[in-house]
Amino acid sequence: MADITNSGTGGPRKSSLTESSAKIAKRKRADLILQGFGIGAILTAFTVLFILVASLVSTGYTAFVQTHVTLQVFVDPAEVAEERLPRGGFQEVLTASLLSNLPDADPESDARAVRNILSNGAQFYLRDRIVANPSLIGQTISITVPVSDPFDQLNKGNVDRATPEAQRRVNDREIGWFDALDTAGMIATPLNWGLITNADSRFPELAGLRGALVGTFWALLTCFLISFPIGIGAAIYLEEFAPKNKLSDFIEVNINNLAAVPSVVFGLLALAVFLNWFGLPRSAPFVGGLTLALMTMPTIIIATRAALKAVPPSIREAALGVGASKQQVVFGHVLPLAMPGILTGTIIGLAQALGETAPLLLIGMNAFITSAASSPFDASTALPTQIFIWADSPERGFVSRTSAAILVLLGFLVLMNGMAIYLRNKFERRW
Amino acid sequence: MTLLAFMILAALAVSGFLLNRSAALAIQAGGTRTHSLAYFHGLYALLSVLVPVFVVICVYLVLKTPVINGMVIGGLPDGVLDDMSAGQVDLVLATIQSITRGQTFGTPPDWQLAAAERLTSLYAGADLLMVVVVAALSAVILFFVRRQVAAEFRARQAAERIVHGLMVACSLVAILTTVGIVFALVYEAYRFFEMVPVMDFLFGTRWEPQIPIRADQVAAVGAFGWLPVILGTVVIGTVAMLIATPIGLLTAIYLNEFAPKSVRAVVKPVLEILSGVPTVVYGFFAILVVAPALRGTGADLGIAVSSNTALAAGGVMGIMLIPFISSFADDALTAVPRSLRDGSLALGATRGETMLKVLFPAAIPGIVGGILLAVSRAIGETMIVVMAAGLIARMTINPLDSVTTVTVQIVTLLIGDTAFDNPKTLAAFALGLMLFILTLGINILALRIVRKYREIYD
Amino acid sequence: QGREEIRVVGSSTVFPYSQAAAEQFSNNTGATSPIVESTGTGGGMQIFCGGVGVAHADLTGASRAMTQSEFDLCASNGVTEITEALIGFDGLSLAISRASEFSWDLSLEQVYLALAAQVPVDGVWADNPYQRWSDIDASLPDIEIIVLGPPPTSGTRDAFVELAMHVGCEELEFVQAGGFDGDWVEENCSRMRTDGPFIEAGENDNLIVQRLQSDPNALGIFGYSFVFENLDTIQGVALNGVAPSFDTIASFDYGVARPLFFYIKNAHVGVIPNLMEFIEEFISEESIGPGGYQSERGMVPLPDADRAAAQAATLALTPMARPE
Amino acid sequence: MNDMRLTERGVETKQIKMKARGVEVFYGDTHAIKSVDVDIEDHTVTAFIGPSGCGKSTFLRCLNRMNDTIDICRVTGDIHLDGEDIYDPRIDPVQLRAKVGMVFQKPNPFPKSIYDNVAYGPKIHGLARTKAELDEIVEKSLRRAAIWNEVKDRLDAPGTGLSGGQQQRLCIARAVATGPEVLLMDEPCSALDPIATAQVEELIDELRQSYSVVIVTHSMQQAARVSQKTAFFHLGTLVEFGETSKIFTNPEDPRTESYITGRIG
Amino acid sequence: MNDMRLTERGVETKQIKMKARGVEVFYGDTHAIKSVDVDIEDHTVTAFIGPSGCGKSTFLRCLNRMNDTIDICRVTGDIHLDGEDIYDPRIDPVQLRAKVGMVFQKPNPFPKSIYDNVAYGPKIHGLARTKAELDEIVEKSLRRAAIWNEVKDRLDAPGTGLSGGQQQRLCIARAVATGPEVLLMDEPCSALDPIATAQVEELIDELRQSYSVVIVTHSMQQAARVSQKTAFFHLGTLVEFGETSKIFTNPEDPRTESYITGRIG
Numbered sequence A: 001m002a003d004i005t006n007s008g009t010g011g012p013r014k015s016s017l018t019e020s021s022a023k024i025a026k027r028k029r030a031d032l033i034l035q036g037f038g039i040g041a042i043l044t045a046f047t048v049l050f051i052l053v054a055s056l057v058s059t060g061y062t063a064f065v066q067t068h069v070t071l072q073v074f075v076d077p078a079e080v081a082e083e084r085l086p087r088g089g090f091q092e093v094l095t096a097s098l099l100s101n102l103p104d105a106d107p108e109s110d111a112r113a114v115r116n117i118l119s120n121g122a123q124f125y126l127r128d129r130i131v132a133n134p135s136l137i138g139q140t141i142s143i144t145v146p147v148s149d150p151f152d153q154l155n156k157g158n159v160d161r162a163t164p165e166a167q168r169r170v171n172d173r174e175i176g177w178f179d180a181l182d183t184a185g186m187i188a189t190p191l192n193w194g195l196i197t198n199a200d201s202r203f204p205e206l207a208g209l210r211g212a213l214v215g216t217f218w219a220l221l222t223c224f225l226i227s228f229p230i231g232i233g234a235a236i237y238l239e240e241f242a243p244k245n246k247l248s249d250f251i252e253v254n255i256n257n258l259a260a261v262p263s264v265v266f267g268l269l270a271l272a273v274f275l276n277w278f279g280l281p282r283s284a285p286f287v288g289g290l291t292l293a294l295m296t297m298p299t300i301i302i303a304t305r306a307a308l309k310a311v312p313p314s315i316r317e318a319a320l321g322v323g324a325s326k327q328q329v330v331f332g333h334v335l336p337l338a339m340p341g342i343l344t345g346t347i348i349g350l351a352q353a354l355g356e357t358a359p360l361l362l363i364g365m366n367a368f369i370t371s372a373a374s375s376p377f378d379a380s381t382a383l384p385t386q387i388f389i390w391a392d393s394p395e396r397g398f399v400s401r402t403s404a405a406i407l408v409l410l411g412f413l414v415l416m417n418g419m420a421i422y423l424r425n426k427f428e429r430r431w
Numbered sequence B: 001m002t003l004l005a006f007m008i009l010a011a012l013a014v015s016g017f018l019l020n021r022s023a024a025l026a027i028q029a030g031g032t033r034t035h036s037l038a039y040f041h042g043l044y045a046l047l048s049v050l051v052p053v054f055v056v057i058c059v060y061l062v063l064k065t066p067v068i069n070g071m072v073i074g075g076l077p078d079g080v081l082d083d084m085s086a087g088q089v090d091l092v093l094a095t096i097q098s099i100t101r102g103q104t105f106g107t108p109p110d111w112q113l114a115a116a117e118r119l120t121s122l123y124a125g126a127d128l129l130m131v132v133v134v135a136a137l138s139a140v141i142l143f144f145v146r147r148q149v150a151a152e153f154r155a156r157q158a159a160e161r162i163v164h165g166l167m168v169a170c171s172l173v174a175i176l177t178t179v180g181i182v183f184a185l186v187y188e189a190y191r192f193f194e195m196v197p198v199m200d201f202l203f204g205t206r207w208e209p210q211i212p213i214r215a216d217q218v219a220a221v222g223a224f225g226w227l228p229v230i231l232g233t234v235v236i237g238t239v240a241m242l243i244a245t246p247i248g249l250l251t252a253i254y255l256n257e258f259a260p261k262s263v264r265a266v267v268k269p270v271l272e273i274l275s276g277v278p279t280v281v282y283g284f285f286a287i288l289v290v291a292p293a294l295r296g297t298g299a300d301l302g303i304a305v306s307s308n309t310a311l312a313a314g315g316v317m318g319i320m321l322i323p324f325i326s327s328f329a330d331d332a333l334t335a336v337p338r339s340l341r342d343g344s345l346a347l348g349a350t351r352g353e354t355m356l357k358v359l360f361p362a363a364i365p366g367i368v369g370g371i372l373l374a375v376s377r378a379i380g381e382t383m384i385v386v387m388a389a390g391l392i393a394r395m396t397i398n399p400l401d402s403v404t405t406v407t408v409q410i411v412t413l414l415i416g417d418t419a420f421d422n423p424k425t426l427a428a429f430a431l432g433l434m435l436f437i438l439t440l441g442i443n444i445l446a447l448r449i450v451r452k453y454r455e456i457y458d
Numbered sequence C: 001q002g003r004e005e006i007r008v009v010g011s012s013t014v015f016p017y018s019q020a021a022a023e024q025f026s027n028n029t030g031a032t033s034p035i036v037e038s039t040g041t042g043g044g045m046q047i048f049c050g051g052v053g054v055a056h057a058d059l060t061g062a063s064r065a066m067t068q069s070e071f072d073l074c075a076s077n078g079v080t081e082i083t084e085a086l087i088g089f090d091g092l093s094l095a096i097s098r099a100s101e102f103s104w105d106l107s108l109e110q111v112y113l114a115l116a117a118q119v120p121v122d123g124v125w126a127d128n129p130y131q132r133w134s135d136i137d138a139s140l141p142d143i144e145i146i147v148l149g150p151p152p153t154s155g156t157r158d159a160f161v162e163l164a165m166h167v168g169c170e171e172l173e174f175v176q177a178g179g180f181d182g183d184w185v186e187e188n189c190s191r192m193r194t195d196g197p198f199i200e201a202g203e204n205d206n207l208i209v210q211r212l213q214s215d216p217n218a219l220g221i222f223g224y225s226f227v228f229e230n231l232d233t234i235q236g237v238a239l240n241g242v243a244p245s246f247d248t249i250a251s252f253d254y255g256v257a258r259p260l261f262f263y264i265k266n267a268h269v270g271v272i273p274n275l276m277e278f279i280e281e282f283i284s285e286e287s288i289g290p291g292g293y294q295s296e297r298g299m300v301p302l303p304d305a306d307r308a309a310a311q312a313a314t315l316a317l318t319p320m321a322r323p324e
Numbered sequence D, E: 001m002n003d004m005r006l007t008e009r010g011v012e013t014k015q016i017k018m019k020a021r022g023v024e025v026f027y028g029d030t031h032a033i034k035s036v037d038v039d040i041e042d043h044t045v046t047a048f049i050g051p052s053g054c055g056k057s058t059f060l061r062c063l064n065r066m067n068d069t070i071d072i073c074r075v076t077g078d079i080h081l082d083g084e085d086i087y088d089p090r091i092d093p094v095q096l097r098a099k100v101g102m103v104f105q106k107p108n109p110f111p112k113s114i115y116d117n118v119a120y121g122p123k124i125h126g127l128a129r130t131k132a133e134l135d136e137i138v139e140k141s142l143r144r145a146a147i148w149n150e151v152k153d154r155l156d157a158p159g160t161g162l163s164g165g166q167q168q169r170l171c172i173a174r175a176v177a178t179g180p181e182v183l184l185m186d187e188p189c190s191a192l193d194p195i196a197t198a199q200v201e202e203l204i205d206e207l208r209q210s211y212s213v214v215i216v217t218h219s220m221q222q223a224a225r226v227s228q229k230t231a232f233f234h235l236g237t238l239v240e241f242g243e244t245s246k247i248f249t250n251p252e253d254p255r256t257e258s259y260i261t262g263r264i265g
């Protein structure tokens, strides 16, 4: 070690660079420990994320398939008559077909129990087929319909056959019937497209997310169309044009604070202003979108201002120097350069809005609606509120559907975040 | 019809643009230099038409239904509305509207049929009128704007004034949102404080808001001291910050200084997923996975852990905040000029020493600002605590106990019951106001700190 | 604006039944499905009684009868003609995980002692000191008292207080010996304890079920339908020797069964499209009759005679009288 | 001062292009410029020299009102361009800046193509009616900035991809393209290497044929090489202003003298 | 070159402190330094000059392995310090940098107090056992950097609050405090005004009593004033290396000559 305190006397003592002292070793160890802590921190976070996703997947994966039964149905003209369509004894026709496959079931006393193998929606599948083509009456047709939730759970192994009979939704005889159908090759477990294409239903085997997805789409569209232009307009004004004084400081603090205001307070505001004052319809995605826009706006404003700030002043000076007006500078040079940052902020803001629950509860977007909204003014749910509803439904099938819906929501979030990251990486500029 | 109106507006605005631009170009072709570019003459025309007429259409859309309804109701024969309440009149109107849609119940009286016809014709007439007004108004504006085209006309300034106005309007929306929130909170909180003394609220140590919802309901007597509630918030927030801060900072330090590029490229976005997970999902996670695990561990160790332990809610909230803090700290560290890092390394410091003794201290103001913002997030976070924290307020700082938070109370007091006239509901607004003031204070502090640190390096 | 769809608000307990009726109705008729919101009984009443007109709900579900003050609130907002429709029973039940090592059979008195804010202690009315079941009665398991129950905003809570707490309170020797009357009981036995053992768990019953599954020593209070769906993992707790089941609830043998209602805003019938048709569907035999689809969801049907009477009264839209 | 190669110059007096009287500048409470009077002649290179922080840049930025963009900056006094008060409220600073162009210390091309960089000014000022006219202006400007030969084959390449010296000349071309009457340059060579500096200095000498040029520099050698007039600033005041040859050989003010003799390359 | 004040120097040959042979540096695919051989003598100021981008900084940063911190940078060839190969894998760059100190173009004091800035190096290297020893090192270093008198009354004031020239001298003091054997300086005066530059140059001349100093500069005058040896780089190659007086008065290579005569200050 060179030591200047004795450099005056005998000149610095020369030490080899490879010579390693205890002190050096200690310093190196400290370095490694710090790195170890860093890696530990990251692993902790990753582990939690992994547990979170794993626990969702482990309960939710079964909802991505659905047990179906394929039946040969004789459309008995005695039960289904063309004149009476769309009404008719579809249920009976289906039951008859099932019974024909279950010799040990008594057609009289077991009819109800056998019928319960099929989803309540099965009759409507058949009805819709026949309404579309009444010439099928009197023929034998092959139709694939979902089975009801208890049997779906049975097929997915969620029912422990060893539990005492009284503690199961399905008794031993019913299990026997189902197994008979299964051995006959009539049971299949295909991918559950219904999860995406069906609207909500009280029957788990029929319930899907279409209504929620459509509602979320309308709400996010409204949210985007309102918060994006207004947010950018406000940000540009505040960052580039507004005089810098106490007032603008105050406004900045307030906007930052808006981003931290609990979302439920926005719900409160929406309830008071949009529903009670303006008389906008309850449960409408449009109102949901407006509410979310209020929440997203501060995020967009903050991101936009940051992006504008990041554009180096030299660009502004250059443009001003050749005689461009302030607005020409901003709209011609600064804004295009800031756009990637703005878009990233917007996507992240929308992703937040996508997962927001509390304010939507207050404006009634947690309703049970069996059809998808056709306009933003129709009542609808959104993904998070749909999760909320499903989470509180008694049927066993909804437990896995809740997890599945959360996974779908997470999928969208990852998609949106991925988009933001892509934009950021693609357009990230260094000056 | 509305679509038609918008299309007419768009068409006229665009033609105004073209018209004025070509007029300006004509002047230039004549050899005169115009003050503003032809483009700005066009833009001025476009905006002059677009902005006011757009506002007119919007106002029309808002007013159409109430005005027409009023006209139909006003035009009903004398006597049919006698003694009717506003709601009943509303129902009559609904009946008439049903008739216009072809839905009738039995045989409606003639006056209803007549009113339905009138309603239909009024709607058609109003839409027609609106289209005509839009077209006419646009044309008139176009005419006047066209006459303004002249060599010395400052079209750029004029157009920029309009754009400026639009931007100010946008800012006003953001400000009005704040004003709206503050007004709603203050107004309702004021009503609350008329029923419950401010001092009782601020310094009371009992929070039992379950006073009767209805006159004949029996429940707990009300007590509105917010201290146990804010204490619960503090406990959960502290737990959250104790988890998020070290993990977040260490993550940032590692990613900023030590991690290979490829690791960083993967870790950062994956971490950001943590902050994107909907909080309701975290709520499920806290109550169904974390709380039982903690309880189980506690039982093994012989420690009593409440099943709504603050540790579960706070811990999960801390996880959510990790990316928030790590990205803020990462930014702050990155903002420390490279020259400082080089300076330290050149003195023979290791990377760890450089990080801990130079970069980190230099970034502290930015990091503290970020942590403060995370704190305001933590105290405003709702869904996690709604699901995972308790409902009963207790004066305790034991994180193994169940505590409640301000946001939990707001939600439980409000969801389900919307009678805005008893202190139970109004208390939510008082709590909301306190929360608003609290986060505002934290934000002001954070802004100050972040500002100060910017000044050093800019 | 007009409104084409029926709007139903109200009790979270009635919500699944309204859902079922709404879906069945729309499947059968092809009409727009009614929109059903779960707001809690009290919240539903507030919305329902907000006034007449398309901006206000047409029906509200209730897990208890409408109260006088709610009726008055309705009246003051011009909602004067209301039809009460009794649709069935809900078995409120106490349940615990099947993993529990103990066999549970409680008396309402024990339930009261475990959950009330104030109980007699050595002959004095005092704050509840019990922390373990065995403190109450040595025959009970020696484990901590943990009961997850509904929050005060819900009708479920009201019903539980009335059916379990008040009755349990009246059974106390202290009360009987003291000769206290009903008013005293209502005054003093309505508060749930807030010191930990009783946990207000929010309105989400499934969440309670899942928490019971992960904590074998915790009891939950919620609708019987949730017990029924999860019989493999949780079991009903017997009260006074009676275990909850459809039969014991319908016969009122299980202590805490309560009637379910919905209320109709008569002024809206004939204005809101299909409202009457929906009401007919809701109270049809296929729906609330024995073996009807509501019983699949866990509702306990009314006895035949009562049901017929209730159906007739509902169809006639007979306005209800001001509750006592 | 024996090592200065002073540019030869004629003695004819030139027309005064800009005239500043009693200019004071404040940044908030900081008094950055104290009562400065200067005349900028046409077809002349005027150099502003002085120690760091003395207010050279600040004063330069008064001349085309770039200081307007700094919120806390307040300018008083009179500055006239061709007899018109440029701080008159009726004056549009945007048009002023078209007449008084500016080149900055750090080359700052727009992140656009080379062509668009130069064409930007003419476009926003409507100097060209047709594409051909615009092409002509761009070529002419790039030629004047002595960079045409280097970039003529890649006009579509981004301006930010050029070397430092090229970027600075591009910025000069950009300023020239709007047809200014005065060109302000704030340490235009400080980011450049000697060879690029030489090119830019040559250019400045050429530009003075058409414009009045004002240049801020740290380097007295540079001032001596390129300017005809020199203003020496110190602590916000104008200490001495006159013929460059006179200032460098025979300064009147002791402060000037001490600055110049304490000169360090 | 009649204006150069060449520092008088003796003719005694000095010991060689650092020795570079066949050094090549690549940034990714860019070949920034091509086979450079240089000897750095002890108690000597060696100047690296050359046009911008020629690789002066790059080569300088090889000498204390600061290039290690740039991901894409790859160095080959041999560099020895007192006979030890500094690129030997067993060498710890951290220890190397304690011996080969560096001062940067822009003053970069840590945002700490003046005292802590200087004490930082001695602290991490454990050069002082007691506070008194540390105080002594700090004072001595500040004295050597000729800034002691200016700051002795405010050692607790933040280093960032000093003027540019003071900051640069503080950075030199900071480098000196770790007791390096070689001091590398990358354009240490380019951010300074002439007066501060003079102070720093004086300092460099003094430092060579104890250290071997390598300085990168743009200014040939500066090189001439402060150095005894000069290396002229061009396009990544070392064109000429020798006595400063020789390089400036009688360069061998025509490239050197043309650079020097085209000199621009």
Ligand SMILES: Nc1ncnc2c1ncn2[C@@H]1O[C@H](COP(=O)(O)OP(=O)(O)OP(=O)(O)O)[C@@H](O)[C@H]1O
Residues within 6 Å of the ligand: D027, D030, D032, D050, D051, D052, D053, D054, D055, D056, D057, D058, D059, D070, D218
């Ligand atoms: N934006 C600003 N805000 C506040 N003060 C400023 C600002 N710009 C400059 N100043 C102050 O005004 C004075 C003059 O600064 P100016 O930049 O004009 O000096 P200069 O002579 O150009 O210096 P340099 O040679 O370093 O560029 C300095 O004291 C500086 O600190």
Ligand SMILES: Nc1ncnc2c1ncn2[C@@H]1O[C@H](COP(=O)(O)OP(=O)(O)OP(=O)(O)O)[C@@H](O)[C@H]1O
Residues within 6 Å of the ligand: E027, E030, E032, E050, E051, E052, E053, E054, E055, E056, E057, E058, E059, E070, E218
């Ligand atoms: N981090 C880097 N990445 C890629 N290329 C680099 C990097 N640093 C320098 N270069 C390139 O290496 C070459 C030499 O650069 P260097 O900075 O050493 O030049 P210099 O002589 O110090 O120039 P200047 O006088 O401008 O400081 C240049 O072509 C430069 O573009």
Ligand SMILES: [Mg+2]
Residues within 6 Å of the ligand: D056, D057, D058, D186
């Ligand atoms: Mg300057």
Ligand SMILES: [Mg+2]
Residues within 6 Å of the ligand: E056, E057, E058, E186
């Ligand atoms: Mg360099």
Ligand SMILES: O=P([O-])([O-])[O-]
Residues within 6 Å of the ligand: C010, C011, C012, C013, C014, C039, C040, C041, C042, C062, C063, C150, C153, C154, C155, C156, C157
């Ligand atoms: O929703 P509730 O039935 O509990 O009021």
